[in-house]
Amino acid sequence: MADRFTKSMARNIYYGGSLFFILLFIGLTWHTNEEMPKQDNRENLTESVIRGKNLWEVNNCIGCHTLLGEGAYFAPELGNVYLRYGKSKEAIKGFIKSRPINGIPGRRSMPQFGFDDQELEDIAEFLKYTSEIDTLGWPPNIQG
Amino acid sequence: MKYTSQAVAKPYFIAALALFAGQIIFGLIMGLQYVMGDFLFPEIPFNAARMVHTNLLIVWLLFGFMGSAYYLIPEECETELYSPKLALIMFWIFLVAGALTIVGYLAMPYATLAKVTGNEYFPTMGREFLEQPTITKIGIVIVILAFLFNIGMTLLRGRKTVITLVLMTGLIGLAVFFLFSFYLPDNLVKDKFYWWFVVHLWVEGVWELILGALLAFVLIKVTGVDREVIEKWLYVIVAMSLITGIIGTGHHFFWIGTPAYWQPLGSIFSALEPIPFFMMAVYAFNMVNQRKREHPNKAATLWAMGCAVMAFFGAGVWGFLHTLAPVNYFTHGTQITAAHGHMAFFGAYAMIVMTIISYAMPMLNGRKEANSRKSQVVEMWGFWLMVSGMVFITLFLTGAGVLQVWLQRFSDNPLPFMVVQDQIAVFYWLREVAAVVFTLGFVVYIVSFFVKGEEATINAS
Numbered sequence: 261m262a263d264r265f266t267k268s269m270a271r272n273i274y275y276g277g278s279l280f281f282i283l284l285f286i287g288l289t290w291h292t293n294e295e296m297p298k299q300d301n302r303e304n305l306t307e308s309v310i311r312g313k314n315l316w317e318v319n320n321c322i323g324c325h326t327l328l329g330e331g332a333y334f335a336p337e338l339g340n341v342y343l344r345y346g347k348s349k350e351a352i353k354g355f356i357k358s359r360p361i362n363g364i365p366g367r368r369s370m371p372q373f374g375f376d377d378q379e380l381e382d383i384a385e386f387l388k389y390t391s392e393i394d395t396l397g398w399p400p401n402i403q404g
Numbered sequence: 405m406k407y408t409s410q411a412v413a414k415p416y417f418i419a420a421l422a423l424f425a426g427q428i429i430f431g432l433i434m435g436l437q438y439v440m441g442d443f444l445f446p447e448i449p450f451n452a453a454r455m456v457h458t459n460l461l462i463v464w465l466l467f468g469f470m471g472s473a474y475y476l477i478p479e480e481c482e483t484e485l486y487s488p489k490l491a492l493i494m495f496w497i498f499l500v501a502g503a504l505t506i507v508g509y510l511a512m513p514y515a516t517l518a519k520v521t522g523n524e525y526f527p528t529m530g531r532e533f534l535e536q537p538t539i540t541k542i543g544i545v546i547v548i549l550a551f552l553f554n555i556g557m558t559l560l561r562g563r564k565t566v567i568t569l570v571l572m573t574g575l576i577g578l579a580v581f582f583l584f585s586f587y588l589p590d591n592l593v594k595d596k597f598y599w600w601f602v603v604h605l606w607v608e609g610v611w612e613l614i615l616g617a618l619l620a621f622v623l624i625k626v627t628g629v630d631r632e633v634i635e636k637w638l639y640v641i642v643a644m645s646l647i648t649g650i651i652g653t654g655h656h657f658f659w660i661g662t663p664a665y666w667q668p669l670g671s672i673f674s675a676l677e678p679i680p681f682f683m684m685a686v687y688a689f690n691m692v693n694q695r696k697r698e699h700p701n702k703a704a705t706l707w708a709m710g711c712a713v714m715a716f717f718g719a720g721v722w723g724f725l726h727t728l729a730p731v732n733y734f735t736h737g738t739q740i741t742a743a744h745g746h747m748a749f750f751g752a753y754a755m756i757v758m759t760i761i762s763y764a765m766p767m768l769n770g771r772k773e774a775n776s777r778k779s780q781v782v783e784m785w786g787f788w789l790m791v792s793g794m795v796f797i798t799l800f801l802t803g804a805g806v807l808q809v810w811l812q813r814f815s816d817n818p819l820p821f822m823v824v825q826d827q828i829a830v831f832y833w834l835r836e837v838a839a840v841v842f843t844l845g846f847v848v849y850i851v852s853f854f855v856k857g858e859e860a861t862i863n864a865s
Contacts, residue, residue: 267632267635267636270639274640274643277643277646277647278643278650281646282646282650284651285650285653288654291663292597292666295662296593296594296661300661301593302591305591310590313590313592316530317518317530317531318529319515323451323454323514324451327592328592329660329736330596331737333737333738333742334434334450334451335821361446363445364442366441366442367441367442368441368825371445371446371449372446389592390592393592393660395660396659396667398659398733398736401813403818403819403821
């Protein structure tokens with residue numbers, strides 16, 4: 261680098277630049293939180309959905325699936341599974357319930373979690389709520 | 405070794421490499437599960453293997469960062485470490501807590517682990533990379549705070565350099581942003597939004613400061629280039645990292661229910677994120693070309709240059725490939741992401757830790773400056789095998805990703821996920837072959853530590 265560009269100039273860019281963008285980011289974070297209600301489907305955040313989200317978490321579903329594109333890439337996207345299954349909670353429950361305990365020879369299979377009816381209902385409600393979040397048109401098609 | 409307390413770095417480095425070995429084994433298992441779906445099912449389901457794979461990565465990199473800091477700080481500050489004893493106590497706490505967590509992942513279903521560790525009282529579990537039980541997370545915070553206290557006190561009473569300042573800023577940032585892992589709102593959009601405050605602001609933010617500082621330290625040592633020159637570069641590089649990377653977080657806010665303005669903002673700023681990595685590669689080569697001395701540890705110099713180049717390709721180029729919103733619309737959450745993740749983590753973070761280990765381990769083992777010529781040759785074989793293995797893992801995953809995007813997202817007749825997975829299986833097989841080469845490279849690398857012989861000197865090399 262040219263000698264005219266001194267170390268203290270470099271230092272000032274580091275401190276000034278970082279500080280400016282940290283403040284900008286904090287401002288944008290605040291604004292995003294203000295805007296969130298327009299898209300995040302919070303009006304449908306029922307007790308059942310919250311229980312479903314907890315089940316989603318404590319069974320580490322994200323360890324195989326993606327949800328709104330985030331997670332592991334081993335199993336299908338579930339952000340829109342409610343729509344893919346024809347808006348049928350029963351179809352979702354039926355799939356989860358019917359997983360064989362010892363898997364399927366040679367194929368990937370979801371574990372059998374042994375959920376009771378209430379838990380199945382909660383998970384289905386959570387996936388329904390998720391599918392109603394406004395993700396600006398993502399995913400590109402129903403296959404997720 | 406100039407200060408005896410630098411020796412506490414050694415157990416940290418050994419633990420880091422041992423956990424890295426574990427990470428590789430579980431990577432191989434997952435690679436097989438991609439093509440033989442019932443492999444180890446239901447004993448080790450994919451999600452458990454993945455948790456072990458990614459969590460071991462995080463833990464071994466933290467071991468590596470801490471070990472590096474314990475080695476670097478006394479030398480830069482020109483004083484002994486504040487408390488080597490505290491560093492050793494924290495080493496054992498971290499190792500035991502980490503090992504118990506991994507055993508928990510494998511020994512019982514995740515839901516049972518959540519129950520046993522009382523997740524219901526303070527839920528934080530079940531999010532990607534942050535799967536650790538709440539109690540483990542608290543343990544991580546304690547260990548990191550004790551670590552920051554230890555190097556902070558050393559820093560206060562010693563010489564302050566740009567390297568230590570940048571390193572300290574990065575490490576404090578690491579601790580601060582980890583606190584967001586304790587925030588788990590019911591609102592999924594909010595949950596995802598703040599989850600990135602840990603994940604993105606770590607790997608595309610403050611970790612880059614740690615990377616820059618460690619690289620600068622090794623470059624000063626192996627090239628003998630004037631500190632003033634290197635520190636000026638370091639300032640500019642980390643400045644660019646934060647200037648692009650902070651708002652660059654927006655490239656994760658395209659499709660998760662956050663406002664549309666993140667699409668242009670995230671696209672533009674994250675498209676600039678390769679710049680600091682490009683500068684890092686240019687500067688590493690420049691410094692080595694302008695070297696004022698010949699250092700007998702050729703392997704460490706190779707790691708330093710390799711790290712800068714692989715970080716540029718993995719984080720910079722492969723990140724840019726899918727970071728623009730119109731592209732990401734089709735690639736989001738596909739094997740393209742996996743390809744990028746592998747080379748970026750390996751190039752930027754795994755390799756910087758191995759750079760420091762390569763530089764410091766000879767001294768920690770009582771040598772003057774370097775291992776024997778023979779040991780270095782073996783180490784460099786390990787380097788090239790691992791790097792080629794990772795390059796091909798990345799290329800094959802990219803191939804899988806491009807096909808996946810085409811078949812599942814882009815064509816007129818989009819196919820279901822599992823149908824597509826079957827069609828791209830050949831790429832997964834090739835990836836597994838590349839992973840075996842990578843593993844071989846790791847074994848060769850480990851063997852190099854046990855190759856004896858007379859210490860390499862400049863005349864002999």
